[in-house]
Amino acid sequence: MRKFTFLSLMMVLAVVCIFACTPSTSSSTDARENKSTKQSKEPVTRALAAAYSPFFSFGVAVNRNHVTQEDNPGANIVQQHFSVLTAENDMKWESIQPSEKRFTFKGSDALVSFAEKYDKELIGHVFVWHQQTPDWVFEDEEGNFVSREVLLQRMRDHIFTLAGRYENAIKGWDVVNEALNEDGSLRKSKWQQIIGDDFIEKAFEYAAEAAPNAALYYNDYNLFKAEKMDGAIALAKRLKAKGIRIDGIGIQAHYSNEPPLEELEQSIQKVINAGFKIMITELDLTVLKFPDEDKVGADITLDFAFQEEYDPYKNGISEASHQKLATAYIDLFRLFLKYHEHIDRVTLWGVSDKDTWRNYWPMKGRTDYPLLFDRKHQAKDFVDDLIALAESANKIN
Numbered sequence: 001m002r003k004f005t006f007l008s009l010m011m012v013l014a015v016v017c018i019f020a021c022t023p024s025t026s027s028s029t030d031a032r033e034n035k036s037t038k039q040s041k042e043p044v045t046r047a048l049a050a051a052y053s054p055f056f057s058f059g060v061a062v063n064r065n066h067v068t069q070e071d072n073p074g075a076n077i078v079q080q081h082f083s084v085l086t087a088e089n090d091m092k093w094e095s096i097q098p099s100e101k102r103f104t105f106k107g108s109d110a111l112v113s114f115a116e117k118y119d120k121e122l123i124g125h126v127f128v129w130h131q132q133t134p135d136w137v138f139e140d141e142e143g144n145f146v147s148r149e150v151l152l153q154r155m156r157d158h159i160f161t162l163a164g165r166y167e168n169a170i171k172g173w174d175v176v177n178e179a180l181n182e183d184g185s186l187r188k189s190k191w192q193q194i195i196g197d198d199f200i201e202k203a204f205e206y207a208a209e210a211a212p213n214a215a216l217y218y219n220d221y222n223l224f225k226a227e228k229m230d231g232a233i234a235l236a237k238r239l240k241a242k243g244i245r246i247d248g249i250g251i252q253a254h255y256s257n258e259p260p261l262e263e264l265e266q267s268i269q270k271v272i273n274a275g276f277k278i279m280i281t282e283l284d285l286t287v288l289k290f291p292d293e294d295k296v297g298a299d300i301t302l303d304f305a306f307q308e309e310y311d312p313y314k315n316g317i318s319e320a321s322h323q324k325l326a327t328a329y330i331d332l333f334r335l336f337l338k339y340h341e342h343i344d345r346v347t348l349w350g351v352s353d354k355d356t357w358r359n360y361w362p363m364k365g366r367t368d369y370p371l372l373f374d375r376k377h378q379a380k381d382f383v384d385d386l387i388a389l390a391e392s393a394n395k396i397n
C-alpha cells in the first residue's frame, strides 16, 4: 500500500512538471497544451481586428445588450476587438416586420447608431430565411398559403424597406440563408413551395436593385460537406449565368472543438475555383457533445430534452477540452490566413460564453464555451496566440 502511494505521488509530480516545467511558446500546439491557465493573466491589450486587418476583417454578432451598452463589458470587447458587426437577431424578419407592414426598427436603428459611433462596419442578416420568419408572411387571412405573386410582393417590400432604410450603413447583406439540404438539393421551405425554385433568384434580384452598393451573399451551415458546398456553388453559378449579382458565399462555421479542417479546406478551394468571395460568417466551436451526430449543423428547430451527461462542464471546462478548443481556433485561423486573399471576413457568432446561443441549442440549459471571451468577459489565453499568429503572418507577408 505504501509503495503504491509513493508511486502515485511520483506520477502526480511528473504530471505537474509537464504542466509547470515546459516553457510555453505561442507557435507550438504541444507547448500550448501544457499551459495550465485558461484565461490570459494580463488583459489582452492588442486587438484582434487590428492584428488581422492586413488579411480580412474580423467581425462579431452582437445582441441588443451590447448595442445599448447594458452589457458594458461585452460592448467594450466589441469596441476593442472587432471591426464589423452583424445583428444576432435584430435584423431578422420576425424582428423587423413581425406583422404585415408593421415595421419595428428599434433594435436595428440602435445597432446602426452604435456602429456609427464606434466606427464599425455592418453586415445585414438576413432578408430571406425559412426560420425566424413569422407565419403571416406565407399565409392569407384564413391561414392558407398565399399565391406566388403575393409572396414575391411581400419579399420585395421587405427587402426594399430594410435595404432602403440602411442604404448607407450596410456593407453586405446575407440575402438568402440556409436554402439547401445536406445533399445540396433545394430545401422544401415555404419560400420554395409557394414561389418555386426561383425564389432565390428573385431575392437576389430585388437585393441587387435595393442595395446596389452592398455586397450580396448566400449563407449556409455545414458547407464543409462536399455535396452541400457543391449545391451552394451550383446555385451561385446559376445566378451569375443569369446575370444576377451574387458576390460571395457565407460559410457559417458552427463547429465543435474538433473542426472538419480538411473538408473545410477543400470547400474553400472549390469556392475560390468557382470565382466567388468567401465569408466565414458565424464561427463558434462547441465543446459539448452533440446529442445526435447525424444532425450536427445549425438547424435551430432541434430541441433535445436536457440530459446531465451532455452538460459535463457546468462548473468549469476541463483543461483537456479547453486545450482542444485553443488548438482548434489556432488551426482554423491558420487555414483562414492561408486563403486570406479570398476571405473577406471572419465573424464570431457571439461575444462571450455567457450569452452564446450554444447554451440553449440543441439542448437548453447547458454550459458551453465556444467563443473567445469567457463568462467573465476575460479573453481566453489563446486570444494572445491568435493575435501573435496574425502578427507573425504579417511579418512574413
Ligand code: GLA
Residues within 6 Å of the ligand: 088, 125, 177, 221, 252, 282, 298, 300, 357
Ligand atoms: C443560423 C442563423 C443565425 C443564428 C444561428 C443560431 O446559423 O443564420 O442567424 O440564428 O443559426 O443562433
